[in-house]
Amino acid sequence: MVIVRDTLVDALVARLRDGVLSGRYPPGAYLPSERELAAEYGVTRTSLKHALSRLAQLGLVETKHGVGTRVLDYLSSGGPELLPMLVVADGPGWLEETFQARREIGALVYARAAERRGAGHCADLRALHEAVAAAQTADDAQLAECEIHRVLAAASGNRVYGFLVNSLLNAYLPVRQLLIAPFRDPGRAAGRLTPLVEAVCAGEAGEAHTAAVRYLAETERLMLSGEDR
Amino acid sequence: MVIVRDTLVDALVARLRDGVLSGRYPPGAYLPSERELAAEYGVTRTSLKHALSRLAQLGLVETKHGVGTRVLDYLSSGGPELLPMLVVADGPGWLEETFQARREIGALVYARAAERRGAGHCADLRALHEAVAAAQTADDAQLAECEIHRVLAAASGNRVYGFLVNSLLNAYLPVRQLLIAPFRDPGRAAGRLTPLVEAVCAGEAGEAHTAAVRYLAETERLMLSGEDR
């Protein structure tokens, strides 16, 4: 386990972000001036500006020179990069919707990959599949599992799907412990993955699609119920 | 037309980002130290830090205290928020893949919305549809069209799809001129939208799905060919 110490700016971003997500700073409203905020949080204006700059990059606020910093409506203008923080902020609601999107988009990606399968991709997939089965620790299995999704996304022939999968996987990071559960027993994980991986490698598009949907639905049911821990 | 003057930090971000995307700073490599970079670009270290902070938020680099700033592999760790800059950077390739993803995910969203249609959503949709038809300028039509996508995403009952749609729509912003083309003639735009909107409002899920795919495919063909301008 690596000890990670948040930087001051990270902490500031978290505080301000929570203020926005919780509605303390509602959409359309202006934040207090940088000088006021800096005084309120007991930091330099420089540090506060760093934090605001990152909030702006996230699409949570918008800063205009000479005017002020306005809160945006993240629901109507935000992107999936907000998911990780939303999942921890209000939990189950966002998590379930993320799972649903992942399942449906995952099925799309899997079907595409099956259609376009190439020898190289299949080799990667088999190797990763074996890595999951052989993994001694839950962490290893989890990492390998993530890699499988990424390899499939790459095999879909559309890099945009790679980005979407990355975002959806990142949304899980904060609740990683829950996710690891189904992989505590490497044998079971292997058993569950086989049909999907085999189907994709064999190029059976229709069957792969069906298998993918079934696999993802089952996996997520386990994750949400917290069963098998 | 509003005149937007980029801030110094914006320009810095653009320069550094191009350096990363172009491979001048390859994945895994370390950037020069902040002091060196600041000198090279003729700016204060403070400003440079702001820029690096935003690059980090974008997932392009990773900064570690006492060590340095390392370039990440955006293809394997980035999210769809990178699309806008990739589309302008190397154009057609990313644009086509974005269109494909938008078409397939759009169809998913449309089908979902048709399944779960509610009176309120349908009213919104009809109003927007009429706004597109009535729009006097291409800009208006484009904005209303974006709104239709957002309303549909909202009607799908999954806020994550809203985020995904936002990201994909944002990817178009840099090439907005191209996109506006099919809407130069409001009458045609209206004619093209009708079947989809009607189908969703009528709740014919299967037909809506088919119509959505056909509509999106046609629209994007026009966009890519640049025809009808």
Place this chain on the structure above:
DNA sequence: CTGGATCAGTGGCTCATCCACTGAGCCATC
């Protein structure tokens, strides 16, 4: 009523300076 000047308040940016962290290398100790 209009157009320009003023002014208070806001964010943009700089500078000089110090602190905290990391990793490499040295060296005495075991």
Place this chain on the structure above:
DNA sequence: GATGGCTCAGTGGATGAGCCACTGATCCAG
């Protein structure tokens, strides 16, 4: 020879004072 602690150079983190540029409201002269 291996180990553990030390120093040191180089890196990013943070400060705070200060100045500049922009915006919008207000006021006033025309």
